[in-house]
Amino acid sequence: MDELMALFATQPTTTIARALLGMYLEHETPDGKLGGYIVDCEAYLGPDDLAAHSVGMRNTPRVRAMYQEPGTIYLYTMHTHRIVNFITQPKGIPQGIMIRGLEPVDGIDLMEQQRQKTGPDVANGPGKLVQALQIPAELYGESVFTSPLHLVPERRRTPKGILALPRIGIPNKGEWTQMPLRFAVAGNPYLTNIRKAAVQQDHGWLERRNSDGERNDIDLLRSAINEKNLRL
DNA sequence: CCAACGATATACT
């Protein structure tokens, strides 16, 4: 975890965004642990970034979390949906990463129940994954290293390929609209707006192997379950 | 008062 904290404090936000792909995100709720791999995210590089809430060092009550320590959880709502971001850079530099897609791993039943959906629709959008993980507004300003909503670097996976794309939903932001600040695991079915033909069998993950070179039993099980549940 | 870092339903090739 120390390594992660250093990453958030010292590396460029785009580098952190890439490193978050495959990172395991967990929320410990009274009903159980909910979690999965981050597969889609966007970097927001305020104060220069015209699409960032912190553009021009704007500091209103809503945005105040962006000026806190790296790892601070920044939540905001739009069109009735709550969106989760993690703040990067040393305190006072208002940059962050929005989490846009999650491949569910633990607590899938609870997430499906929460969403009233199965398959990719459970968590292939920023508002969707917040609902799936049951992230409450009270986590605003808490730390993604120590709060009930936290990263688990020990469980992270490695993407085979990373896509760099323009961010979604930010028209009329000049050059910032087209800038490739959205990062995603190539071939993963939990990306926003992915084409069916672009989905890869292995979801875009580098294979994990045991010391004997065989595929990990847990991976085999999960891919079998994925086969069954994924209706694209 | 209006624009916004969405999601969903509905309407169409």
Place this chain on the structure above:
DNA sequence: GTATATCGTTGGT
């Protein structure tokens, strides 16, 4: 399958 319309809340001017 893809495009558009509408829902809807909140913050900031």
